[in-house]
Amino acid sequence: MPDTISSNDPSDGAYNYAYLDEQTKRMIRRAILKAVAVPGYQVPFGGREMPLPYGWGTGGIQVTAAIIGRDDTLKVIDQGADDTTNAVSIRRFFARVADVATTTRTEEATVIQTRHRVPETPLKDGQILVFQVPIPEPLRMLEPRETETRTLHALSEYGVMQVSLYESIARHGRIAKTYNYPVLVNGRYIMSPSPIPKFDNPKLDRNPALQLYGAGREKRIYAVPPHTPVKSLDFDDHPFEIERWTECCALCGSTQSFLDEMIVDDAGKRRFICSDTDYCQERQEEQRR
């Protein structure tokens, strides 16, 4: 197979630039524009079959394909890491079909597609964060009917969401939800932030980067424009809290980042290391210098 099969001229029989045909990209861009105009609102779109299975990022990859251009630099992370199968194959896919530069450095990237994490390095103006979303509807587990959840969103009837948090406190003595923690966007729509740890929720609030969320199987796109307030739901007497660790990263010594627990031998010895590989590496390089 040729290394690069991208072309703006469809007549040569190769794939169109960035894999999707122009009409599809146009449709997705319109959905994105609407999503940005109504922060947190789930916009339906005609999701296409992508060359990877549902659940591996078909939503994110379609959003990325619709917004990417030749001047962009792409970074793809999966659970914070740049070197997992999913991240590597999506990065290679776009390098091939969209002819873009790729990077693992958060500062250098213009488009970052992510699954399950927000990078530790603060994002800047002009960057776009694309989330892969499995279940876009935050009320789905509480209300199975789509017609009803849409009505609840339309009328901002969010008592039921609070009921689920109440249940959690009644049962566990605290809000036990640790990922996919529901947020209120711009004081209006309740949104699922995709399965990021609640550790990352504060990073969504008034972030200077544009956040786009794509759900491929459920065919929904939603967005949080730059500098939009995003509030994690809570109770006055049980305020929102993020995870904390008593350890620091075994590689870079960070006490500020989200740590993964690894079991390193059969005796149950464990180490904690940063889940964001780029952040960890940069800190290690800095320390060597």
Place this chain on the structure above:
Amino acid sequence: MTAPILSAKGVTKRFGSRVACRGVSFDLWPGEVLGIVGESGSGKTTLLNCLAGRLIPDEGHVAYETASVGTVDVHQLSEARRRLLARTEWGFVHQDAREGLRMGASAGANIGERLMAIGARHYGEIRGTASDWLSRVEIDLDRLDDRPTAYSGGMRQRLQIARNLVSEPRLVFMDEPTGGLDVSVQARLLDLLRGLVDSFHLSAVLVTHDLGVARLLTHRLMVMQGGEVVEAGLTDQVLDDPQHAYTQMLVASILPV
């Protein structure tokens, strides 16, 4: 004199060519409990659903006197306003408690849902109100964190009532609240309802096929047959001196003990 809290004018509802209720008109005054009796299929529940805005009648109007903004036409309200009204100023007690309760959530959450829906965000206070209401409907406080699935039928019904009354509604619609309960449980529930209606000065529309329930709870009675009101009046009057042949038959069919 004050205005009626609920006023129906010529309410008619058809399902295809079948008429479920025809030309029903009445006024419900504050603090009054109106009973609707009749056999199965006489249009009682359809009428109740029309009154509560859950069904749109083909003809007629239902006017409701709100606490703050005067009289509104229930069916002209936007869905948002109607739903807001339904969870603040109204209550709706279903015959089957499973329809009115959130079976997957604990009793405390069930009672607290209305409070949270109108903006309560203090867990301790919500829980306090929930326990208060649980004891008012005579359920042990150690059942506060149990789900309704672990409750008996009578307890579910009482929980449903607590869940509705927590927002201190002015008007409650009840669809056979004692249906399917055994007699002793029915009696306790009736006692409880009578006390609550009294102490909160509630207005209520109560649908039942049980004349005993109607006698105990309601001030006025409407008798329905085939979708039409055949007789209406004070409860004691209707039951002691029925005028219409159908009402006479109903009263005569009460099993003597």
